[in-house]
Amino acid sequence: MDSCFRSLTRISIPTIFLAILLSSFSFTCTEAYDALDPNGNITIKWDIISWTPDGYVAVVTMYNFQQYRHISPPGWTLGWTWAKKEVIWSMMGSQATEQGDCSKYKSAQPHCCKKTPTIVDLLPGTPYNQQIANCCKGGVINSWAQDPNNYASSFQVSVGAAGTTNKTVKPPKNFTLLAPGPGYTCGPAIVGKPTKFITADGRRVTQAMMTWNVTCTYSQFLAQKTPTCCVSLSSFYNETIVPCPTCTCGCQNNATHPGSCVNPNSPYLASVVNGPGKNSFTPLVQCTKHMCPIRVHWHVKLNYKEYWRVKVTITNFNYRMNYSQWNLVVQHPNFDNLTQIFSFNYKPLTPYSSINDTAMLWGVKFYNDFLNQAGPLGNVQSELLFRKDKSTFTFEKGWAFPRRIYFNGDNCVMPPPDAYPYLPNAGSRLSFSLLALLMACSAVFFVLFDV
Numbered sequence: 001m002d003s004c005f006r007s008l009t010r011i012s013i014p015t016i017f018l019a020i021l022l023s024s025f026s027f028t029c030t031e032a033y034d035a036l037d038p039n040g041n042i043t044i045k046w047d048i049i050s051w052t053p054d055g056y057v058a059v060v061t062m063y064n065f066q067q068y069r070h071i072s073p074p075g076w077t078l079g080w081t082w083a084k085k086e087v088i089w090s091m092m093g094s095q096a097t098e099q100g101d102c103s104k105y106k107s108a109q110p111h112c113c114k115k116t117p118t119i120v121d122l123l124p125g126t127p128y129n130q131q132i133a134n135c136c137k138g139g140v141i142n143s144w145a146q147d148p149n150n151y152a153s154s155f156q157v158s159v160g161a162a163g164t165t166n167k168t169v170k171p172p173k174n175f176t177l178l179a180p181g182p183g184y185t186c187g188p189a190i191v192g193k194p195t196k197f198i199t200a201d202g203r204r205v206t207q208a209m210m211t212w213n214v215t216c217t218y219s220q221f222l223a224q225k226t227p228t229c230c231v232s233l234s235s236f237y238n239e240t241i242v243p244c245p246t247c248t249c250g251c252q253n254n255a256t257h258p259g260s261c262v263n264p265n266s267p268y269l270a271s272v273v274n275g276p277g278k279n280s281f282t283p284l285v286q287c288t289k290h291m292c293p294i295r296v297h298w299h300v301k302l303n304y305k306e307y308w309r310v311k312v313t314i315t316n317f318n319y320r321m322n323y324s325q326w327n328l329v330v331q332h333p334n335f336d337n338l339t340q341i342f343s344f345n346y347k348p349l350t351p352y353s354s355i356n357d358t359a360m361l362w363g364v365k366f367y368n369d370f371l372n373q374a375g376p377l378g379n380v381q382s383e384l385l386f387r388k389d390k391s392t393f394t395f396e397k398g399w400a401f402p403r404r405i406y407f408n409g410d411n412c413v414m415p416p417p418d419a420y421p422y423l424p425n426a427g428s429r430l431s432f433s434l435l436a437l438l439m440a441c442s443a444v445f446f447v448l449f450d451v
Helices: 002-009 015-029 269-273 333-337 426-449
Strands: 042-052 055-064 077-081 087-092 094-096 118-121 152-160 173-178 184-186 190-192 196-198 205-207 210-218 229-235 238-242 294-303 307-316 327-331 338-342 344-349 358-363 379-387 404-407
Touching: 042 173, 087 094, 118 152, 173 184, 173 210, 229 404, 294 404, 307 327, 333 338, 333 379, 338 344
Parallel strands: 229 294
Antiparallel strands: 042 055, 042 210, 055 152, 077 118, 077 173, 087 152, 094 118, 184 210, 190 210, 196 205, 229 238, 294 307, 307 379, 327 358, 327 404, 338 379, 344 358
């Protein structure tokens, strides 16, 4: 950021215009920074494990060091530009999408001769003689915090027409990572400490001839032009149900964009959902006022003497996506006093050192870790029980509602603060308990049937 500031201060322009430009420029410089996961990134390690007569054999591994952001179906796509005139003789665990022009090779044909190859993972079920460890998952990589046993993806590549020593070999340039769409920006390959490998029996350690490291960081602004999720709110102490802001992820406009959404009551629903483009992973959402694929509803459900209870419901409005291994990140000051959570897994995140106000929630395996596509079964829900801290607890001024919510790593749009359900005044407290049951029922109805 200091370098960004220094480059701006050299420009001789009036102070007011400098301030405006600086504010917008600082946003650009920091757009890939995630305050809740400041050290999150995808690191690509390129390990040369042996030399060949005209090049080398390397193992390339992508490590997802992001705590809560997955690489979801249809998976990653990795690209780069060769530094010289290298070719790929063979691959294991992945493949290049195009062979390119290999006409100058008369006998053996390389796997890929393109200057800028595009690599994809192999699918599950690939024959064992084409696999290596951590390959063949269809490009899907889980987040580091949620599934530490499946946060890496690897493949092996035999490179020809390259250097055969540490001094003559050159790293690829201009790495690109689609996961599955844009969103990641990759830095240059940097020589690192050679990776050490332990044999299966654990009795021998081997070392890479040379290792290059590439770091890729995520920006939601690059990944998609519109948000992907929104948040709605309700409480037992107020009849107001605050919906997602209108047109959060787009607007219904069948006049100019026919087929932009699907009416759940349409008799042609099945034909539209199963029609052309059903495997494109392009969202086909249910017609709602917010038009988001995902809505998270936070309902302040009950108030006890020493505790208070919240119900969280995640609804999938996307007819073309089943979210497996989904997760939710919620920021609220009372997570330091979370007492019990029902039917979700919980992991505290502490991006601000000792302040425990951020929680990562995800489903229980084989129970509700699979969020079904839009329809009657397209929701998961749980309840959270918090202990009251008398020094901070209050229902006033929207304190009971979350500060920020992420779904699968993307920041969800919150309603404006002035629309939050407000605490009734003293004159209405006699009807307080009578409203509680009615509001709880109406909130459940809204979450399950709102359009």
